[in-house]
Amino acid sequence: MRRPVVIACAAACGLPAAASAAPTRPASAATTRPASAATTRPASAVPGASSGQSTSSGTPIPVPASNVPPAGRRLSANAVLAIADALPKMKAIRAKYAGSYGGAYLKPALRWQVSYFSRGGKKEIGQVIIDDLSGRVLEQWTGFQVAWTMARGYPGAFGRHVNALYVWVPLCVLFLFPFIDFRRPFSLLHLDLLVLLSFSISLAFFNHARIYASVPLTYPPLLYLLARMLALSRPGASRSRRPLRLNVPPSWLAFAIVFLVGFRIALNVVDSNVIDVGYAGVIGAQRIVQGKPLYGSYPSDNEHGDTYGPVNYEAYVPFQQLLGWSGRWDELPAAHAAAIFFDLLALGLLFMLGRRVRGPTLAIALAYAWVSYPFTLFALESNANDTLVAALVLAALLAARSAPARGALAALAGLTKFAPLALAPLLATHRLWGDAGHSLSARLGRGRALPLWRWRIGRLAWFLCAFALAGAAACIPAFTHDSLHTIYERTLAYQSDRGSPFSVWGLYGGLAGLQLVVQIAAVVLALVLALVPRPRDLVALAAACAAVIIAVQLGVEHWFYLYIPWFAGLALLALLGSLSPSPPARAAWASEPARSSRPAVAVSSG
Numbered sequence: 001m002r003r004p005v006v007i008a009c010a011a012a013c014g015l016p017a018a019a020s021a022a023p024t025r026p027a028s029a030a031t032t033r034p035a036s037a038a039t040t041r042p043a044s045a046v047p048g049a050s051s052g053q054s055t056s057s058g059t060p061i062p063v064p065a066s067n068v069p070p071a072g073r074r075l076s077a078n079a080v081l082a083i084a085d086a087l088p089k090m091k092a093i094r095a096k097y098a099g100s101y102g103g104a105y106l107k108p109a110l111r112w113q114v115s116y117f118s119r120g121g122k123k124e125i126g127q128v129i130i131d132d133l134s135g136r137v138l139e140q141w142t143g144f145q146v147a148w149t150m151a152r153g154y155p156g157a158f159g160r161h162v163n164a165l166y167v168w169v170p171l172c173v174l175f176l177f178p179f180i181d182f183r184r185p186f187s188l189l190h191l192d193l194l195v196l197l198s199f200s201i202s203l204a205f206f207n208h209a210r211i212y213a214s215v216p217l218t219y220p221p222l223l224y225l226l227a228r229m230l231a232l233s234r235p236g237a238s239r240s241r242r243p244l245r246l247n248v249p250p251s252w253l254a255f256a257i258v259f260l261v262g263f264r265i266a267l268n269v270v271d272s273n274v275i276d277v278g279y280a281g282v283i284g285a286q287r288i289v290q291g292k293p294l295y296g297s298y299p300s301d302n303e304h305g306d307t308y309g310p311v312n313y314e315a316y317v318p319f320q321q322l323l324g325w326s327g328r329w330d331e332l333p334a335a336h337a338a339a340i341f342f343d344l345l346a347l348g349l350l351f352m353l354g355r356r357v358r359g360p361t362l363a364i365a366l367a368y369a370w371v372s373y374p375f376t377l378f379a380l381e382s383n384a385n386d387t388l389v390a391a392l393v394l395a396a397l398l399a400a401r402s403a404p405a406r407g408a409l410a411a412l413a414g415l416t417k418f419a420p421l422a423l424a425p426l427l428a429t430h431r432l433w434g435d436a437g438h439s440l441s442a443r444l445g446r447g448r449a450l451p452l453w454r455w456r457i458g459r460l461a462w463f464l465c466a467f468a469l470a471g472a473a474a475c476i477p478a479f480t481h482d483s484l485h486t487i488y489e490r491t492l493a494y495q496s497d498r499g500s501p502f503s504v505w506g507l508y509g510g511l512a513g514l515q516l517v518v519q520i521a522a523v524v525l526a527l528v529l530a531l532v533p534r535p536r537d538l539v540a541l542a543a544a545c546a547a548v549i550i551a552v553q554l555g556v557e558h559w560f561y562l563y564i565p566w567f568a569g570l571a572l573l574a575l576l577g578s579l580s581p582s583p584p585a586r587a588a589w590a591s592e593p594a595r596s597s598r599p600a601v602a603v604s605s606g
Contacts (some may be wrong), residue, residue: 353573
C-alpha cells in the first residue's frame with residue numbers, strides 16, 4: 001500500500017532523483033555470492049554502491065574447505081576460516097543468525113575474503129578481509145557495511161585527495177575569510193556560511209566509516225538552511241539595510257577565482273576518480289549514439305546506471321564523442337571533461353546571476369564562493385553529474401524573465417535527476433502575482449493594460465508549452481527504444497523500492513510513516529510557495545528554489561554529500577544577494593519589472 005503513495009509523491013516532487021546509482025545487493029540464495037571488498041588501491045572502491053564507486057576490484061573466487069593452501073598462497077581456506085571465526089564481531093553476528101555459515105574466497109593482492117551467510121544463503125551477514133602473507137585481519141564488516149562498500153570509509157573513494165586536511169581546511173578558510181565582518185562578529189551571515197561548511201563534520205565521520213554519526217549530522221544544517229531560505233523568500237526579506245562587506249577588494253577575489261579554477265581543473269586531471277554516476281553518463285551517451293535502448297541491460301559493473309532521466313545521458317554525448325570510451329570502467333576521460341564543463345557552466349551562470357541581481361561585485365563574490373566551497377570541489381573530483389543539476393537550475397533562474405525559456409530549462413533540469421521537477425510550480429508562477437502582472441500587461445498592451453487573468457493564463461501557457469515541448473524532445477532517445485513501463489521500472493520504481501543507510505529513514509528503520517509525512521510536506525511546500533504571492537526578484541526566487549530542493553532532500557531514502565551543490569549556488573545567491581546594495585535602475589530591470597509611465601487602466605471584460 002505504501003509504494004503507490006510514495007510513487008505518487010515522487011512523481012509530483014521528484015523524490016527519487018536524490019538517489020544515485022545502485023547499491024551492492026546481498027547475494028541470492030541460489031548463488032551465495034559475496035559482496036566484493038575494495039582492493040588496496042585507494043580509488044578502487046567497488047562499483048555498485050549508490051552514488052559513487054570507482055573501479056571493480058574483481059569477483060571473489062570461492063575456495064573449497066581444505067587444509068592445503070591454493071597455488072601461490074600461504075594460507076589455506078580452513079586457516080582463514082578459523083581466523084575469521086575467532087573474531088568477536090563475527091561470533092556475535094553468527095549467534096544472531098542461527099544456521100549461518102562461512103565461505104572462503106580468493107581476492108587480488110594476496111588477500112582472502114571470508115563471507116558469512118544466513119541460513120540458506122539468503123543474506124550475507126558478515127565479511128572479513130585477511131592478508132595472506134601475515135594472516136592479519138585487515139577489515140571486518142557486519143550490517144549494512146557488508147552490502148554498502150561506500151559505507152566502509154575507504155580512503156579516496158570519493159574525490160581522492162580533496163578529502164585530505166591540507167586541502168579541505170584551507171578551502172574552508174578561503175571560503176569564509178572574504179565575508180567575515182570583524183566589526184560584527186555575530187553577523188548572521190557568519191553563521192550561514194559556517195552552517196554551509198558544517199557538512200564537513202558529517203563527511204569526516206563518513207570518511208571514517210562512522211555512519212551512525214555521519215548520517216544524523218547532516219540534518220541540522222539542512223533544517224537550518226531550509227528555515228533561512230524560507231525566511232529570505234518572504235516579502236521584504238530579500239533587501240537588507242546592511243550591505244555586503246568584503247575583507248579584500250573584488251579585484252583580489254577575481255585573481256583568486258582564476259587561481260582556484262586552475263587548481264580545481266588540475267586536481268581533476270591528475271588526482272580524481274570517476275564514480276558510478278559519471279560512468280553511467282558515458283555508458284548512456286554511447287548507447288544514444290549507437291541507437292541502442294537507453295534503459296536496461298547496463299554492464300554488470302554498473303547494473304543500475306540507467307536510473308536517471310534522459311537529459312543526464314544526452315549531456316555526456318559531446319564528451320563521449322570527443323574523447324571516446326574503451327567499453328570498460330577505466331580513467332573515463334569523457335566523464336572528467338563533462339564534470340569540468342558542468343562545474344565551469346555553473347560557475348559562469350552564478351557569475352551572470354550575481355551581475356544581473358546586484359552588479360559586478362556580487363558576481364565576483366558568488367563566483368569566488370563557488371570555487372572556494374569545498375563541496376563543489378568534492379563533486380568535481382568525484383566526476384559526478386550533480387553539478388549538471390545545479391547548472392540547469394541556475395540557468396532556469398537566469399531565464400526568469402522569459403516564461404518559455406524558464407519552462408524549457410525547468411523540464412531539462414527535471415529530466416536530469418527528477419528532484420528539480422519539484423521546482424516546476426514555483427518557476428511556472430514566477431512574476432504572476434501582484435504589481436508585476438499589472439506593469440507587464442501594461443507594457444504589452446502599450447499603456448492599455450490587458451485583463452490580468454488573461455495575461456496570467458498566457459504566461460502560464462507559455463511556460464507549460466515550453467516545458468512540455470522540451471521534455472518531449474529530451475525523451476525522444478528514450479522512447480525510441482524503450483517502453484514507458486521499462487523506463488518507469490528502471491527509474492522511479494527502482495528508486496522507490498531500494499533501501500539505503502544514508503538517511504535517518506534507512507539507517508534506523510521503522511520511520512516509514514514519518515518519512516511519508518516529510519515527503520508530502522515537501523510537495524505541499526512546493527505548491528504553497530508557487531501559489532502564495534512572494535517577492536519577484538531573483539534573490540527571493542533563489543531562496544524559494546533552495547528551500548524546495550532542501551525540503552525534497554530531507555525526505556529521500558538516500559542522501560549524499562554530492563547533492564549539496566544542487567542548492568549551494570541558490571543558497572549563496574540568496575544569502576549574499578540579500579546583503580548587497582541594490583543595483584542601478586538599468587541593471588535592476590532584469591529582476592524587477594519596469595513601471596509603466598502612466599497608470600494602467602484595466603479593460604473591462606464585460
